[in-house]
Amino acid sequence: MRWTSMLAIYVLFWAFSVFLVLPFGVRTAEEAGAEKIPGQAESAPHDFRIGRTAIRVTIVATILFLLFVANYQFGWITTDMLDFLDVANGL
Secondary structure: OOHHHHHHHHHHHHHHHHHHHOOOOOOEHHHHOOOOOOOOOOOOEOOOOHHHHHHHHHHHHHHHHHHHHHHHHHOOOOOOOOOOOOHHHOO
16 A cells, blocks of 8 residues: 555544544533533533644544554455445345
């Protein structure tokens, strides 16, 4: 696999990992004991730290990407294993 393909796949893993990591470690204003701003949603985070979130996302994305590359190299899970309908043999 070329390095440019690996970079593109890593960026995709990073982007998808954002949605996995965002809900964890977030406290609302009520949980933090702070006053809500008028018009603020009850579920809005009190103190969003983008640096901490980026580090967590990078760790998760790197682990998932390394598993992907290892699977690509060693062939643990192949497309034939995922063919549940057995299309190649005509059902």
